[in-house]
Amino acid sequence: MPLSAAIVSEKLDVVALELKENHPEAALLIWEAVAENNVLRATPYGAVACYEMGSQYEKEKQYAKAAEKYSQVPVEQSVTYKNKQGEIVENKIGARCAYNAAWAYFKTENWQAAAEAFMSIPPQANLMRGEDEVVAACCMARMLNQKEAVPANGISWAKAVELFQKNNNLDKIKGDGEYLIDYARSLAGLSAENDPAATARVAELRDAALDVYLSIAEQDPRVHLAVQARIAAAELFLQKEDYRAGMLELRRAIEHCDQTEGRDGEIVDAEKVKLERALALKRLEEICNDPNAGEVAGVAKRLLQRYQNAP
Known part of the structure; x- marks a missing residue:
């Protein structure tokens, strides 16, 4: 009678563990074979093989492959074994x-997949710490900010x-x-939701x-982040129909982009600064074309012409 898949995968895991210390490549070949086999992968020790392969890909900084391998294991999967005490x-x-x-x-910047994976972790697993909650919240904010993503698995502003406000998490990111900026986006996003509580x-x-x-x-030394924050503030002012305040923040954002050279202590990522400047100009143009902006639209138009023609 043929051995069941569960027994085969367990016996292969025992062999792989024996080889791991002195012949790690051979051990990985066994785990890889188990993880690639649809029948064996569905067993408890098939999950172990996926875990081992995911760990190896992480060591090699192949995070997309690691995530794919880890994701092949159902979140409810468990495996039993005897510890050194025989328990x-x-x-x-x-x-x-x-x-x-x-x-x-998260490391591959796949915000939706990261947020969904964090949310799938059962609370009773006791794996989520403060830093994990903050990162999960950031992933949600970035996913929802992309707008094309459809919220799922309890993900919301x-x-x-x-998660940001839980325990002393805000102190950790001070x-x-x-x-x-993700926390601020979450506050702003919640304010715009049709949520009775908000x-x-x-x-x-x-x-x-x-x-x-x-x-x-005012405080972050990374120019693209400081500028990004000003643009986001401008967008909030515009939502409140405070066009003058919104225009002023956009002007400050653009001027910050244009005056970075020689500022002490600032970190300049030229490519990101260029992208933020383009976004600020786009928002300024929207004020110019907004029929509700009144006389501010005229001022915004003159600013836009000046900044578009800047060398």
């Missing part, structure tokens, strides 16, 4: 693979805000413009987002 132990390997996949997706707090949420954006603009 039977259950390893929630599916939850661990989901966690590792989330971080691997409200959930992102909840002074980090890259994370703070409707009564629209002004409060927008003001909180503005405070964060403007603090990044």
Whole structure:
């Protein structure tokens, strides 16, 4: 009678573990063969093989391949084994693979896949720490900010805000413009949602987002982030129909882009600064064409001409 797939994959795992220390390449060949076999991969030790291959790809900084391999393991998958004391132990390997996949997706900037992987991790797995919650919230904010992504698995602006504000997570990201801009985006996004819980707090949420954006603009040494924050602040002012304040923030953003040379302590990523400047000009042009902007539209038009003609 042929051995079942579960027994085969377990026996192959034992062989791979014996080889791992002195012949790691041979061990990886075994795990790779198991992970690539549809029947063996569906077994508990098939999940172990996927985990081992994902770990290897991570070591090689092949994060897309690592994420793909981790994602082949169902989040509810577990494997039992005997520890050194002879006790039977259950390893929630599916939850661990989901966690590792989330971080691997984050490193490839696949925000939607990362957010969904983080959200799939069961709370009882006790894997999510403060840093993980912040990164999950950032992924949600970036995914939702792309607009073409469809929210799924409980992903929302409200959930992102909840994760940012949980425990002392905001203290952990104090002074980090890259994370703070995602927090501000989440506040602004929540203020624009048709969420009954958010409707009564629209002004409060927008003001909180503005405070964060403007603090990044004044304090973050990375020029493209400071400029990005000013543009986001301008967009909020425009939502409030405060066209003058929006125009002023766009002007400051463009002038910051144009006056970076020689500023002490600033970090300039020329390509990103160029992209942000183009976005600021686009937003300025929108004010020019907005029938509700009144006399501000005329001023914006003159600014636009000046900045478009700048060397």
